[in-house]
Amino acid sequence: MDNLEGLIIARRLRVPVGAPAESGPGWGEVAARQLDAALLSVGFTCSPALLERLATLPGESVVDLGVRVLAAVRTLVGDHVRHNAYFIDFPANVPDTLEFWAGLLREAMLDPVAAAEVQGPALNLLALPRYGRYQHSYADLLAAHAELIPLAGDRVTVLDLGGSLESEARELYFSLAGSQTPLAAEDLAALRTLAAYCADRPEDIPVRENRAVVNEVRLAAGLPLLVDTVTDVLRLACGCSGGDVTLATPTRLRSFRRAERRALLQALDAVASPAKLGDVTRHREQWKRLGERLHPHEYPQFPRAGHVFEVARGVRRAPSLDGRVEAALASGRTGEAVELLRAAPGALLRRLDHLLRTGSDASAVLEVAEQAAAGASGRVLLSLREHLQNRLAPAAGRVFTNRYGRAWTSPDFRAPLEEKVLSRALAMLDEEITRRLPDPGELIVDPEVLDVALPLSGKAVAPGLGMLPRGSVTAVEGDLLRFFVHWRQAQRRTDYDLSALMLDAAYGNATHISWTNYANDFASYSGDLTEASEGASEFIDIDLAAATQPIIVPQVHIYAGERFDEAAEAFFGYMTRDPAQEGMPFEPRTVRMKSDLRGSGRVTLPLVFLRGEDGGWRVKWVHLYLKGHPAFNQVEGNRLTTSALVRSIVERDYLRVRHLAGLLRAKASQTGHTTYIGLRPPATLPPDARVFTPATLHELIPA
The missing domain is CATH 2.60.60.30 (sav2460 like domains)
Structure with missing residues (x-):
C-alpha cells in the first residue's frame, strides 16, 4: 500500500488523504506545519488545501503520513542518498589535471608496494592508491561547506491535496491504461501494480503493450481477455512469463496451468482469422516456443488457434501485409502497394513519404491518404505531421531512435517533396486532428509550456x-x-x-x-x-x-x-x-x-x-x-x-504544445468548462477545470 501511495505522489504530485477526522486541539495543525517545513528543505511544499486537510487529522496520523511523503519526494529529487565528492572543496580548489596526476604518481613511487602495482607491464594510473575512492567521509564534506542560502529562485514544487488512495489509484490507472502513446518501462510496471489493485476495467486500451499488462491481471483472475489480434496473445504470454511485452527481446516462456492454456487458446481461436495469420511470421520463433507450452493439439475445439502454430512451423502459408507491400514497392508497383494499404490506414500513413516519392501520381496517393486519415490513430496523425513539417527544408542528417533510446544518424539522401504536396498533406492532417480534439471551453495555456514537445512516445523517457x-x-x-x-x-x-x-x-x-x-x-x-x-x-x-x-x-x-x-x-x-x-x-x-x-x-x-x-x-x-x-x-x-x-x-522541428494549442483554440467555445495546459497548475483555477501538466500531457493526444 505504501508503494502505491509513493507511486501516486511521484507521478501526480498529489498526496492521497482520507476523509477529515476529529483531532486533538492543535496537534494535527502543528504536525502539518512541521511536515511543510521539512518538505521545504528538499524543495517541496504543501498546497493550502493539503495543509488545511492535514490539520483535521490526528497528529500521529500526520506524522506517519509525513514520513512516507518525505521518503517519496526525497527519492524523486535524488536526496535519498548521501552525495559525497572526491574533491572535498568542490567546486573550489579543483586542482590542475596534470598536477593532480603527478602528485598521486609521486606518492605512489615513494611506496614500493604501490609502485609495483602501478607499474606492472604498463603504467596504470587508475591503480594509484588514493585514486578513485573517497578520501574523506560525508561528515567531513558537510563540515567543509557552508549552509545553502535560500533564494527566491530555488525550486519549490507544490504537493496538492489528493482524494482517497482508491480514487487516486483509479485515476492514475485509467490515465496510464488509456494512454494513446507507448509507456516507459517504469510506467508499464506501475500499470501492472495498479491493474492488480483496481477492479475497474478501462473502456479503451489503445496501446497493445498496455493491454497485455492489464490482460495479465485478467488472466490470473479468470476474466475474459481483451484481445483483437493474434499478437495480443503472444504479448500476454510473454508478460505472464516475466518477459518483454513489447516483443523486442525473446522471452523464456514458463509452463502454463491447464486453465491458463485453455484461456489463451480460446482467445487465440477467437481472433485467428486468415487475414490476421500474416502477423505470425514476424515472431515465428516465439510462436514456436509458445506452442510447446500450450499444447494446442490437446484442444481440437480451437482449430483456428492451431492454424497459428502451423504458420509458425511453416506448414501453413500466410503472407503478411507488409511482405506483399514490400514486394509491390520493390517491383515499382506503387499503385498496387497503395491499394493493399487501404485496409490498414495506420500503415499507409506511416509509409506516406515513401509512397509520395515513388508514386507517379502524388495527387492520387494523397486522396487515398485523406480517406485513410479518418481510420488512423491520433498518435499516427501527429507523428506524420511532425515528420512532414521537417521535410519542408533539407536536414543536416537523419536521426533514428529505437524504443530504448539508442540512436544513430545517417545522411539524408531522400528526394525532396514538392511544397504544394506537403502543404496539402499538412492541411489534411491538421483538419483531421482538429476534428478529433474536444471543445476546450475556455482555454488557458501557460506560455512556459508552449515549447514542450508532444509526448508521441514515452518509451525512452524514464519518469x-x-x-x-x-x-x-x-x-x-x-x-x-x-x-x-x-x-x-x-x-x-x-x-x-x-x-x-x-x-x-x-x-x-x-x-x-x-x-x-x-x-x-x-x-x-x-x-x-x-x-x-x-x-x-x-x-x-x-x-x-x-x-x-x-x-x-x-x-x-x-x-x-x-x-x-x-x-x-x-x-x-x-x-x-x-x-x-x-x-x-x-x-x-x-x-x-x-x-x-x-x-x-x-x-x-x-x-x-x-x-x-x-x-x-x-x-x-x-x-x-x-x-x-x-x-x-x-x-x-x-x-x-x-x-x-x-x-x-x-x-529538428518537433511538434509542440504550441501547435496543438492553436488547433484547440480553433474549437474553443469560451463557455462552460475550463481547460488549462501548463507546467504546473495555478491555485486560481475553477474546481471543475481540466488540467494538463507534463504528467498528464499524453491525455491531450486524441484517439
Whole structure:
C-alpha cells in the first residue's frame, strides 16, 4: 500500500488523504506545519488545501503520513542518498589535471608496494592508491561547506491535496491504461501494480503493450481477455512469463496451468482469422516456443488457434501485409502497394513519404491518404505531421531512435517533396486532428509550456522530477549550472564517468570536461570515482555567464562494470544556483531535473544546453543512448558521433504544445468548462477545470 501511495505522489504530485477526522486541539495543525517545513528543505511544499486537510487529522496520523511523503519526494529529487565528492572543496580548489596526476604518481613511487602495482607491464594510473575512492567521509564534506542560502529562485514544487488512495489509484490507472502513446518501462510496471489493485476495467486500451499488462491481471483472475489480434496473445504470454511485452527481446516462456492454456487458446481461436495469420511470421520463433507450452493439439475445439502454430512451423502459408507491400514497392508497383494499404490506414500513413516519392501520381496517393486519415490513430496523425513539417527544408542528417533510446544518424539522401504536396498533406492532417480534439471551453495555456514537445512516445523517457518529452525546450534559470550522476553497483566494480562536451555554434571546435580534463575557464569537475559499492556521485559545475561555447552536452559514460539497467541504482540530474549560493555539492532545493538511467547503451546523452541569440540559456531534452564500447568509454572517443546526433536533435522541428494549442483554440467555445495546459497548475483555477501538466500531457493526444 505504501508503494502505491509513493507511486501516486511521484507521478501526480498529489498526496492521497482520507476523509477529515476529529483531532486533538492543535496537534494535527502543528504536525502539518512541521511536515511543510521539512518538505521545504528538499524543495517541496504543501498546497493550502493539503495543509488545511492535514490539520483535521490526528497528529500521529500526520506524522506517519509525513514520513512516507518525505521518503517519496526525497527519492524523486535524488536526496535519498548521501552525495559525497572526491574533491572535498568542490567546486573550489579543483586542482590542475596534470598536477593532480603527478602528485598521486609521486606518492605512489615513494611506496614500493604501490609502485609495483602501478607499474606492472604498463603504467596504470587508475591503480594509484588514493585514486578513485573517497578520501574523506560525508561528515567531513558537510563540515567543509557552508549552509545553502535560500533564494527566491530555488525550486519549490507544490504537493496538492489528493482524494482517497482508491480514487487516486483509479485515476492514475485509467490515465496510464488509456494512454494513446507507448509507456516507459517504469510506467508499464506501475500499470501492472495498479491493474492488480483496481477492479475497474478501462473502456479503451489503445496501446497493445498496455493491454497485455492489464490482460495479465485478467488472466490470473479468470476474466475474459481483451484481445483483437493474434499478437495480443503472444504479448500476454510473454508478460505472464516475466518477459518483454513489447516483443523486442525473446522471452523464456514458463509452463502454463491447464486453465491458463485453455484461456489463451480460446482467445487465440477467437481472433485467428486468415487475414490476421500474416502477423505470425514476424515472431515465428516465439510462436514456436509458445506452442510447446500450450499444447494446442490437446484442444481440437480451437482449430483456428492451431492454424497459428502451423504458420509458425511453416506448414501453413500466410503472407503478411507488409511482405506483399514490400514486394509491390520493390517491383515499382506503387499503385498496387497503395491499394493493399487501404485496409490498414495506420500503415499507409506511416509509409506516406515513401509512397509520395515513388508514386507517379502524388495527387492520387494523397486522396487515398485523406480517406485513410479518418481510420488512423491520433498518435499516427501527429507523428506524420511532425515528420512532414521537417521535410519542408533539407536536414543536416537523419536521426533514428529505437524504443530504448539508442540512436544513430545517417545522411539524408531522400528526394525532396514538392511544397504544394506537403502543404496539402499538412492541411489534411491538421483538419483531421482538429476534428478529433474536444471543445476546450475556455482555454488557458501557460506560455512556459508552449515549447514542450508532444509526448508521441514515452518509451525512452524514464519518469522523474521535471522530465519532459524528447525535443522539449525550456529556459534555464540561474547562472551556475551543475550536473550530477549517482550510481551504486550491484555485484561487480562499476565505474561511471560524468563528462561534458562543449561545442561552438557550428557543432565543432570541441572541448570537454571529464576525468582527463578537470577544469577550464568556466567549468570544473568534482573528481573521478572508480567504484561504488556504497554509492558514488560525480558533479560538473558550469558558469553559464563565463561560458565561451554556446552548446554544452552532459554525458555519462560506462568506463567499466555494470550497465545502467544492471546497477543497483543509477540516476542523473542537474541543478541551477545563484552565484551568492554556496552549500553542499548536492542541494535538493536547487535540483531542476532528476531521472533514473537505464537502457542497454554504454553512453547516455540526457540533455543539451543551448545559448540563444539573446544570451539566455535553454535546455533541450534529448534522452539518447549510444552503443559505445564494451568498456573504457570516454568523451574523447565519441565527439564526432555526439556532435552529429546533437545537431540532428537540436535542428529538428518537433511538434509542440504550441501547435496543438492553436488547433484547440480553433474549437474553443469560451463557455462552460475550463481547460488549462501548463507546467504546473495555478491555485486560481475553477474546481471543475481540466488540467494538463507534463504528467498528464499524453491525455491531450486524441484517439
